[in-house]
Amino acid sequence: MALRVPFSSLLWGVFVALGGAVLVLRLRQPGHPALPGLTAALLLLLALRLAAMLLDWWAGRLPPTRLLLPAVLLIEGLGLAMAGASPAATAVRFATAAGLEVLLLVLAIRTLRQTRALLGHWPEDRIATAFSAFVPARAARLMALELVMLGSALHFLVGGYRQEAPEGFTHHREAALRAILPALPLMIPGDFLLTSTLLKGMAPWLRWLLHGSSAYGVLWLVGFYATLKARPHQLQDGRLELHLGLLKSATLPASLVLSASPMPSFDDDWARHGYLKGVEKLVAKGNTILELRLSAPVQVMGLLGPGRPTDRLAVSVDDPSAFLVALGRPCA
Numbered sequence: 001m002a003l004r005v006p007f008s009s010l011l012w013g014v015f016v017a018l019g020g021a022v023l024v025l026r027l028r029q030p031g032h033p034a035l036p037g038l039t040a041a042l043l044l045l046l047a048l049r050l051a052a053m054l055l056d057w058w059a060g061r062l063p064p065t066r067l068l069l070p071a072v073l074l075i076e077g078l079g080l081a082m083a084g085a086s087p088a089a090t091a092v093r094f095a096t097a098a099g100l101e102v103l104l105l106v107l108a109i110r111t112l113r114q115t116r117a118l119l120g121h122w123p124e125d126r127i128a129t130a131f132s133a134f135v136p137a138r139a140a141r142l143m144a145l146e147l148v149m150l151g152s153a154l155h156f157l158v159g160g161y162r163q164e165a166p167e168g169f170t171h172h173r174e175a176a177l178r179a180i181l182p183a184l185p186l187m188i189p190g191d192f193l194l195t196s197t198l199l200k201g202m203a204p205w206l207r208w209l210l211h212g213s214s215a216y217g218v219l220w221l222v223g224f225y226a227t228l229k230a231r232p233h234q235l236q237d238g239r240l241e242l243h244l245g246l247l248k249s250a251t252l253p254a255s256l257v258l259s260a261s262p263m264p265s266f267d268d269d270w271a272r273h274g275y276l277k278g279v280e281k282l283v284a285k286g287n288t289i290l291e292l293r294l295s296a297p298v299q300v301m302g303l304l305g306p307g308r309p310t311d312r313l314a315v316s317v318d319d320p321s322a323f324l325v326a327l328g329r330p331c332a
Contacts, residue, residue, distance in 0.1 A: 014045065015042070015045050015046070019042055021038055022035065039077070042077065043078060046073060046074050046077065049070060050067070050071060053067055053070065054067065065133045065134050066133070066134060068134060069134050123148050124144040127140075127147060128143075131143050141303070141304065145246050145303060148227075149224065149227065150219055150220075152223040152230070152246075153220070153223030153226060155226065156223070156225070156226035165229050165230070166231075167232075167234075169232050169233040169235070169317050169318070169322065169323045170229070170232040171232065171233070171287045171315075171316040171317050172228045172229040172232075172284065172318070173318045174287045175285065175316075176286030177221065177228070177284065178225065179286075181221070181222065184218045184221060184222065185218065187214070188214060191211070191214045195207055195211060195214075224247070227245035227246045228244070231243040231245060231246075233315065233317065233323070238255065239251060239252070239253060239254065240252055240254045240327075242282050245284075247303060248282050248300050248301065248302050249282075249301045250280070250298055250300045250301065250313065252298045254327060256298070257295075257327055258293045258294060258295050259293045260290050260323075260324055261290065262320060263289040263290065263291050278312065279312045279313065279314050280307060280312070280313050281313075282313065282314065283314055283316040284316045285316075287316035288317060288318075288320045289316050290315050290316075290317060290320055290323065291315075292312070293312055294310075294312070296311065297309035297311045298311075
């Protein structure tokens with residue numbers, strides 16, 4: 001059996017913590033005595049990971065393209081650690097890193113073009129398929145979702161809001177997010193002034209990081225509303241497609257729905273929490289929520305992939321009566 005270096009979630013946590021510590025020290029205290037040791041430990045973990053990936057590739061468990069990104073990171077990290085190296089060594093390091101980066105870019109463009117032939121897939125599925133040739137599947141999906149979310153936000157802001165929602169059972173018109181959406185851009189100047197006033201003694205780069213995160217949060221909410229509008233629930237050819245923007249989706253035969261009824265009212269939040277335990281929620285707050293009980297469990301696709309099987313779904317809709325009629329299922 002081939003030797004495999006374990007790289008569990010704990011080691012990933014150590015890697016991220018070391019990377020964060022090295023980044024902070026390089027930005028704030030470039031001459032800190034702990035910096036060389038932390039950098040060496042970070043590069044050692046990265047080298048061990050690359051060695052494990054090489055063994056997986058040799059055993060046929062990993063495509064060779066997955067080696068490119070960690071190899072680039074390792075070479076660039078070694079270049080930073082060898083700041084005082086000879087010009088010849090620096091030139092070799094630069095040429096190697098540049099060659100790997102160009103190869104990575106060429107292969108990424110080629111893979112993305114190949115995925116355009118995948119019919120019936122959402123944009124994030126095609127992008128994730130392309131990215132998964134270079135990074136783990138979950139990371140590829142997260143990267144793809146973020147790109148599509150931001151792209152949807154920009155398209156919405158430049159005029160996409162004028163477009164009508166596609167045919168289906170919408171759940172964006174009554175969503176609470178729609179009411180607060182016009183006020184979101186007004187929050188950015190206020191956040192800028194408040195952060196600048198309260199955190200005056202903070203490092204400028206950290207203040208700008210906070211400003212950028214606020215603007216990103218606003219764009220993310222706009223993108224979520226745009227995808228909520230663009231992806232209503234669909235019932236076609238006996239198949240029910242449920243969506244919560246980009247965040248969640250589920251596709252199942254409509255015949256699996258045993259009953260569909262409005263969610264009951266609750267006296268307190270504890271009762272609601274107990275009732276919804278084990279229920280997968282595709283809910284935009286502000287809408288009417290229906291509970292679907294299924295004859296067999298299904299898996300809802302989330303940010304990181306399929307979730308746990310469940311036979312109860314909570315679904316929000318703008319027009320619950322039309323949705324119930326289309327399902328043809330009696331209320332529970």
